[in-house]
Amino acid sequence: MPVSLGYIVQRLFLTLIVVLGVVTIVFIATRIIPAHPEFLWAGPHATEEQLRKAREELRLDEPIIVQYVYYLKSLLQGDLGVSWRTRNPVLKDIISALPGTLELAITGFAIGIALGLPLGLLAALNYGGFIDKIVRTSTIAGSAIPIFWAALIFQLVLAIKLGLLPGGHRIDPSLAIVTGFKPITGFYTLDTLLIGRLDLFIDVVKRLIMPSLIVAIYPMSLTARMTRSLALESLQEDFVRNLRSWGVSDSTIIRRYVLKFIIPPLVASLGLSFGYTLVGAFLVEVIFAWNGLGMYIVMAILSYDYPAIIGGIMIVAIFYTLINAFVDILHAHIDPRVRL
Amino acid sequence: MKDPMLVVKNLKVSYKLKDRVVRAVRGVSFKLVEGQSLCIVGESGCGKSTLGYAISVSLPPNAVIEEGEILVNGVNILKTDPVTVRGKLVSLIPQDVGAALSPLNTIGEVFADVLGSIGGGRDSSLKVASDILKSLGFSDPQRILKSYPHELSGGMLQRVLIALAISLNPKVIIADEPTSMVDASLRREVVDLINTIRYNYSVTTIIITHDIAIAPSLCDITAVMYAGKIVEIGPSKSLIEKPLHPYTKMLSKSIPRIMKLVELKPIPGLPPDLGSPIKGCPFAPRCPDVVGDLCYNVEPEEYRAGGRSVYCHLYGGASHDTISA
Ligand SMILES: Nc1ncnc2c1ncn2[C@@H]1O[C@H](COP(=O)(O)OP(=O)(O)O)[C@@H](O)[C@H]1O
Ligand SMILES: [Mg+2]
Numbered sequence: 001m002p003v004s005l006g007y008i009v010q011r012l013f014l015t016l017i018v019v020l021g022v023v024t025i026v027f028i029a030t031r032i033i034p035a036h037p038e039f040l041w042a043g044p045h046a047t048e049e050q051l052r053k054a055r056e057e058l059r060l061d062e063p064i065i066v067q068y069v070y071y072l073k074s075l076l077q078g079d080l081g082v083s084w085r086t087r088n089p090v091l092k093d094i095i096s097a098l099p100g101t102l103e104l105a106i107t108g109f110a111i112g113i114a115l116g117l118p119l120g121l122l123a124a125l126n127y128g129g130f131i132d133k134i135v136r137t138s139t140i141a142g143s144a145i146p147i148f149w150a151a152l153i154f155q156l157v158l159a160i161k162l163g164l165l166p167g168g169h170r171i172d173p174s175l176a177i178v179t180g181f182k183p184i185t186g187f188y189t190l191d192t193l194l195i196g197r198l199d200l201f202i203d204v205v206k207r208l209i210m211p212s213l214i215v216a217i218y219p220m221s222l223t224a225r226m227t228r229s230l231a232l233e234s235l236q237e238d239f240v241r242n243l244r245s246w247g248v249s250d251s252t253i254i255r256r257y258v259l260k261f262i263i264p265p266l267v268a269s270l271g272l273s274f275g276y277t278l279v280g281a282f283l284v285e286v287i288f289a290w291n292g293l294g295m296y297i298v299m300a301i302l303s304y305d306y307p308a309i310i311g312g313i314m315i316v317a318i319f320y321t322l323i324n325a326f327v328d329i330l331h332a333h334i335d336p337r338v339r340l
Numbered sequence: 341m342k343d344p345m346l347v348v349k350n351l352k353v354s355y356k357l358k359d360r361v362v363r364a365v366r367g368v369s370f371k372l373v374e375g376q377s378l379c380i381v382g383e384s385g386c387g388k389s390t391l392g393y394a395i396s397v398s399l400p401p402n403a404v405i406e407e408g409e410i411l412v413n414g415v416n417i418l419k420t421d422p423v424t425v426r427g428k429l430v431s432l433i434p435q436d437v438g439a440a441l442s443p444l445n446t447i448g449e450v451f452a453d454v455l456g457s458i459g460g461g462r463d464s465s466l467k468v469a470s471d472i473l474k475s476l477g478f479s480d481p482q483r484i485l486k487s488y489p490h491e492l493s494g495g496m497l498q499r500v501l502i503a504l505a506i507s508l509n510p511k512v513i514i515a516d517e518p519t520s521m522v523d524a525s526l527r528r529e530v531v532d533l534i535n536t537i538r539y540n541y542s543v544t545t546i547i548i549t550h551d552i553a554i555a556p557s558l559c560d561i562t563a564v565m566y567a568g569k570i571v572e573i574g575p576s577k578s579l580i581e582k583p584l585h586p587y588t589k590m591l592s593k594s595i596p597r598i599m600k601l602v603e604l605k606p607i608p609g610l611p612p613d614l615g616s617p618i619k620g621c622p623f624a625p626r627c628p629d630v631v632g633d634l635c636y637n638v639e640p641e642e643y644r645a646g647g648r649s650v651y652c653h654l655y656g657g658a659s660h661d662t663i664s665a
Contacts, residue, residue: 127401236400238439243450245398245434246504247427247457256453260444 003329011325015318022317026310027071031064035304041084058084071310080314081307085300090311093296098315099186100170100292105281107208108215109274116220117266120227121254127232135224142221147280151214151287158210166207168289175203211284218280222273223266230262264335271327275320343414344371345544346395346512351408353387353394362615364390366568367408372561374511377538377545379555379576381591382565385611388548389435391565392514395546396432397422413511427454431505433534435516435548437497441489447500448485454507472503475540476533495526499533506537513537514546519554531558552591556580564588567612567622574648584650586627621653629654 038054059067074081080090123135159167170188171181181200184191192201234240235258243253282294293312300308353365364387372378380388393399395410397417410417417425434440441450451469452462466485473481476499489497505513515534519527531554538545547558555562556576563573564587572585583589590607609626612618624635634653643655
């Protein structure tokens with residue numbers, strides 16, 4: 001076992017510190033913005049008296065440090081507070097929004113890797129040739145394009161001008177009402193299959209294609225670029241020349257030798273880029289009216305919904321640090337040279 | 341006279357770099373019959389390895405064969421699908437033992453892929469591999485097959501590399517500096533091993549070395565390479581006892597001899613940069629016997645004497661009217 005228990009405990013502790021730091025910063029940021037959330041809480045046309053009561057309930061008149069201590073106290077009991085906008089417990093809102101983001105991010109991420117890996121290998125084997133030039137140019141473009149811009153262009157061309165694919169929503173809203181569709185796991189591709197509705201499944205998949213392709217652009221470019229340079233490096237190794245000279249074919253050399261060198265560092269940097277992919281998914285959600293955590297946080301920000309903002313961002317931070325820890329541990333497992 | 345097994349004709353190999361071209365092999369020719377062995381000696385940077393990679397069809401991607409032919413058993417291997425040549429007609433015992441095998445794959449995996457390239461499943465491949473390893477003196481081949489390279493000693497790795505190179509029964513084997521990376525105590529063993537496989541498999545062998553001292557015990561013929569060309573070639577024993585080319589003379593003086601307390605004389609200067617054009621005899625700037633303008637301006641031609649070829653103006657290789665022309 002290349003990963004010691006001590007290491008895992010250490011990483012969890014680190015995660016805790018990072019999350020606490022993020023919560024603190026976001027907490028302070030929300031409190032120093034000159035907003036008046038009591039208007040939201042008390043509802044429209046509230047009287048002076050109602051507004052005063054709202055400020056009291058939300059503890060808006062207490063010093064920030066007192067508000068902070070109250071927040072941490074309930075946080076320790078697993079309570080993220082109640083959303084001022086939806087009036088649901090924030091945790092419940094997040095749990096129902098998270099699958100939408102994960103379905104989008106994971107699909108995009110998987111598409112990106114599945115396309116990027118062979119592209120990178122192809123480029124390395126054609127080093128300096130036509131395919132190599134195309135892959136290199138498009139991967140540079142792919143990591144430089146702002147994701148919301150790509151999303152808008154895709155939406156404009158594929159959905160609005162050509163009408164090839166739906167331009168937004170996770171599921172056809174009227175179809176969902178007519179069929180009484182209720183999410184089970186929150187992953188709609190899975191849920192529509194679970195209830196055995198192929199028509200809904202096809203609708204959901206069609207709606208997933210465009211946003212997930214946009215989310216895929218960045219991981220695809222990164223995978224292709226890294227695979228290419230790692231493969232080029234490995235292909236120069238003495239042992240590759242030797243295997244060739246003993247009669248082993250190039251495809252066997254790539255599959256059984258070079259990939260062993262490429263995968264561990266690839267997993268390490270792709271793992272780190274999953275955080276970036278999540279952020280990309282948030283932006284895509286907003287443009288495609290996609291019900292997910294990104295949409296939830298944006299709505300929370302627009303309506304000064306403090307508990308929802310802090311809770312949402314905290315969940316993102318927890319995800320981010322846990323993924324990083326997981327990637328490091330995975331890296332140690334597949335690369336015998338790494339010991340943690 | 342037997343038909344030659346390996347013929348190299350006027351071979352020229354260059355490396356293309358961004359800003360220049362390195363002419364690593366600048367016209368090399370020789371012939372070997374079946375079972376014969378050739379030592380290629382010379383300082384580092386003379387193009388020995390490049391010649392070896394060209395013959396084993398494993399040049400790096402930036403290398404270009406500018407001119408020449410390589411015939412193995414009558415087949416021009418430069419015009420043949422490399423897949424049918426590598427390992428099967430010609431094979432390589434590589435130079436750097438430490439980097440020769442992938443650190444992430446077991447020896448058994450490598451054997452399975454090498455033997456698998458001619459068909460045959462994993463199990464039968466491993467069976468064959470274990471027989472080859474046994475014949476090379478490993479008492480526990482199963483353990484070797486399960487090992488990673490870093491778990492074996494330098495001497496064991498050297499033998500594993502030899503086993504891999506001969507596993508497809510090639511006609512020609514090239515060993516690149518087989519004794520340079522192993523302990524002095526193991527040199528003898530490696531030399532003996534190469535001789536054994538040479539006799540047992542009657543395989544034509546090329547041994548590249550910068551150590552001219554081992555040439556007579558290893559090879560029938562010795563070729564001395566300098567700046568991408570052969571400057572002297574002939575039967576090993578007579579070549580080393582009575583060198584003709586000034587470079588060969590200096591090489592044999594620069595080797596330490598056990599029991600003889602002669603002063604070691606390293607050769608002053610460095611071989612020329614193969615990335616710039618070379619005029620006249622490439623050795624002229626370092627040559628103690630240099631004959632003025634002739635050596636600096638005219639490339640020496642072949643001069644033959646007693647089964648020996650030497651490329652040096654001292655022996656009247658070039659005619660004088662080429663200078664005035
Ligand atoms: N892959 C390569 N690219 C460019 N130049 C190279 C490459 N390999 C070798 N060379 C150059 O070719 C010349 C001959 O090298 P090499 O064949 O390795 O000589 P030797 O084996 O005699 O030391 C040297 O000048 C070396 O720098
Ligand atoms: Mg060399």
